[in-house]
Each structure stands twice: as C-alpha cells, then as structure tokens.
Amino acid sequence: MRFELMYDSFFKIIEGIPLTLQVVSISTVLGLALAIIVALMRISGRKSMTIPAYYFVYLIRGTPLLLQLYFVYYGLGQFSLIRESIFWPILKEPYWCGIITLTISTGAYSSEIIRGGILSVSKNFIEASGALGLNKIKTFLLITLPITVRQALPAYGNELILMVKASSLISIITLMEITGIARTIISKTYAPVEIFLVAGSIYLIINFIIVLAVGLAERKLGTVKAN
Amino acid sequence: MFEVFAFGSSGWGDEMLMGALMTVLVSASSLLLGILIGILFAACKLSNIFILKITANTYTTIIRGIPELLVIYLLFFGGSGAVMYIAKIFGYDGYIELNAFTIGTIAVGAISGAYSTEVIRGAVNSVHKGQFEAGKTLGLNGYGLYGRVIFPQVARIALPGIGNVWQITLKDTALISVTGLVEIMRQSRIAAGSTHEPFIFYTAAIILYLVITRLSNILFDKAENTYSKGFVSKGAL
Numbered sequence: 001m002r003f004e005l006m007y008d009s010f011f012k013i014i015e016g017i018p019l020t021l022q023v024v025s026i027s028t029v030l031g032l033a034l035a036i037i038v039a040l041m042r043i044s045g046r047k048s049m050t051i052p053a054y055y056f057v058y059l060i061r062g063t064p065l066l067l068q069l070y071f072v073y074y075g076l077g078q079f080s081l082i083r084e085s086i087f088w089p090i091l092k093e094p095y096w097c098g099i100i101t102l103t104i105s106t107g108a109y110s111s112e113i114i115r116g117g118i119l120s121v122s123k124n125f126i127e128a129s130g131a132l133g134l135n136k137i138k139t140f141l142l143i144t145l146p147i148t149v150r151q152a153l154p155a156y157g158n159e160l161i162l163m164v165k166a167s168s169l170i171s172i173i174t175l176m177e178i179t180g181i182a183r184t185i186i187s188k189t190y191a192p193v194e195i196f197l198v199a200g201s202i203y204l205i206i207n208f209i210i211v212l213a214v215g216l217a218e219r220k221l222g223t224v225k226a227n
Numbered sequence: 228m229f230e231v232f233a234f235g236s237s238g239w240g241d242e243m244l245m246g247a248l249m250t251v252l253v254s255a256s257s258l259l260l261g262i263l264i265g266i267l268f269a270a271c272k273l274s275n276i277f278i279l280k281i282t283a284n285t286y287t288t289i290i291r292g293i294p295e296l297l298v299i300y301l302l303f304f305g306g307s308g309a310v311m312y313i314a315k316i317f318g319y320d321g322y323i324e325l326n327a328f329t330i331g332t333i334a335v336g337a338i339s340g341a342y343s344t345e346v347i348r349g350a351v352n353s354v355h356k357g358q359f360e361a362g363k364t365l366g367l368n369g370y371g372l373y374g375r376v377i378f379p380q381v382a383r384i385a386l387p388g389i390g391n392v393w394q395i396t397l398k399d400t401a402l403i404s405v406t407g408l409v410e411i412m413r414q415s416r417i418a419a420g421s422t423h424e425p426f427i428f429y430t431a432a433i434i435l436y437l438v439i440t441r442l443s444n445i446l447f448d449k450a451e452n453t454y455s456k457g458f459v460s461k462g463a464l
Binding site: 029058061062063065066067070071074075076077078079110120160161162165166167168169171172176179183186187190191192199200204206207 | 284288289291292293296297298300302304305308318335394398399400401402404405409412415419423424425426429430432433436437440441450
C-alpha cells in the first residue's frame, strides 16, 4: 500500500465529484419526466401508445448502456443531416451525449418502476375518489400520484444508485469525472488497488448518502395500507 | 449498404458473428463463476459465523455500490500482478499475464456473483423450514440433506432470479471491451472505425444484443416450465 499516493490521488479524484453529480442530477430530472410520459403511455390502454412505449423500454433494457452511449456519440454524428442540424452544437459535445444517453436509459428503467407504482394503487381509492365527486385529473393528482410516489420510492432509490454507477461510463467518451480521473492516475502510477480503494470509497459514500436520504423520505411519507 | 456485412475478408459479417459468440461465451462463463461465488457467499451470509457474514456483506455492498467499470479497471490493471504475487508465495518467480478473456470472466463473474449471492440467499430462505427438519429426521446430513433435498428446491426458486442476473451479466460484458477482448462491442468499434460507418455497425450490435436477449429469454422460460412441473402455477393460486 502506498498511502502517500492514496492521499495525493484523493484530492485529484474528488475534483471529479461535481461533474458526476451534475450529470447524474440533470439526467435524473429529465429522465423522470420521460419516465412519467412512458409509464402513462404504457397504462393508457391505447395500442398506438402502449406499443411504442413497450418497444422503447424493451430496446433500452435489452442493450448495454455503453452501446447506447457509442450510438449517440459516434453513430448519430455520421450523418451530415444531423451535423448540419440545429442539434449538432449539442450532439457534438460528449457532455450532452452523456446526459442524453443517461436520460433515455433511466427514463426506460424508471418508467417500469412508476408503472408498477401506479398499478399498485388500489381500485378502491379511485372509486372512493370518484364517489366524492373528484374528476379524473384531480383523482390522478391528489390520490394516484402521492400513493405512487410512496410505493415507487424504494425501487427508485435503487435506480438512483444505478445512475451514479452508470455515470462512470461517460469517462469512456473523454469526460473526466471520478472514474475518468481514477483511470488516468492508474495508468500513470500503475497502482490499481490503491486508486480503486480511493475512488470506490467516494462512490460508496455518495451512494450511502442516497440510501440515507431515500430512507428518510420513506419514513417521512409514511406507509400506505393496502386496501 | 449491406455489403459491409459480407462474409470473408471483404466484409464484417463473420467477424460480427464471432464477436457475438465471444459475448455469449464470456457471459456464460462469468455467469457460472458468479453462481459458484453466489453459492459460497450465500452460505457465508446464512451461516452464524460473524466473520463470514461480515465478509459476504462487505463483498455485496462494495459490488453493488461501486461502478462496474472500476472493478474491471482494478482487475485489468491489477489482475496479473495479484496472480504473480500469489504464484510467488508458491515459489514461482516468472512473469504471468492473464489474457483478456480470463480477466473479463473474473471481473464480470465477480460482479455477477454479488447479484447471484442475493438471489440464492433469497431462494434458500424461501425453502420451508420443515424441509430441513424432515431431512434431519430422516437421518440426512451434509450432501444428503443439502444436495438431495434442499438444492433441487433452491434451484427451482432461484431460476427466475438467475435469469435476471444473466441479462445483467450479458450487458456487463460490453464493458470488458475496454480491456481489448473482441466481443460484440469491441468488434463493432473496430468495424465502425475502419469503415467510417459507426451508425450501421452500432445498429447491428444493438440487433445482436436483442437477439441474444430474446433467445436466452426463451431458454430460461423453457427451463422454468420444466423445473416447475408438478407445482401449482402462479395464475392458478
């Protein structure tokens, strides 16, 4: 163990934390919006909505994230149509390609969590709400949504951890976040174990904070009694 | 557009298929290694020995909380060193270099093992206590009890979970392309680079992954049906 190296590299690696957190939070927020849309499409009952939503989720869940990242970063840039379009200033940046890919990925995975949450809301609640004279939109906003949030929270906490882990892949398209910096130091110093311990601990701490925060939110929101 | 996928030396068709075969091979060997690790650590988690429990919990927490890519870098850069260090203890002083397949299998197997541990632990826990007691009453112990009575039941319950682990493992093998193993991901990168057609080759890679996922889904469904013969299906309950 080279403790001095670990100490020095710690201060280099923590410089990557802001980028990791930034990419994770932007894509989580955008991905959540996408997930809600996809989940509502899946449960809409209309074939023109459910089929595209189903295949979107199938496509994203069936392929590796790295491949999706390459597809967006290298694949799309091949066409002059895209290179000349207004999206090019965004699509040529690895930063935005990373965010777009992570958004799409978490959108697909979270849509399943949200769908499960919505389906877990008891029919009795919906009927009771109708009996009280609430219309469909009010029922969704006041009854279905709060229960869904509570039911989906534990699974969504897992998804957040997966997002932090997944964000390490953007280091492959040249972005210097935690893993990117760690890799650079490993190839310079050839001390894989030491750097792994430092970078790994940083990830564990970030994820531990997420676990604590989600646990706190779960307690705050209370439990939903079935039926 | 499709001439780039010609077989032989003029196109990339056979290379891409070989890449797919490599993905399946490395995924399957990682899954097997992962199941072995999973059985070992599930036993540790279920034991009453504190140090074993702590070791198994640390392992699963680390793997589930740290990016797969970091684990792969650790083994890619440190794997050969570790093997040489162990070899030195046994008196071998030469240079050992692990090939990309071995490193990939160990890395993805270690990741897959953490998920398998949880699946197997859950399956063992869901076997009814009476089964253990009945086995002991019949005078069975060791292999007789665990191998003949408990294991077949655990295998049946764990199968759907192992199916999920397989999907995760399959996708994780894409990451070992960064170490140079020529599987689907690496092969399509090489082909995309030399033909300047990244879109086509990454689309082909997507299709290959989806085909492998679909086929393995069918296989796992079949296996589940076979092993749950004689049990009441979920729908009937």
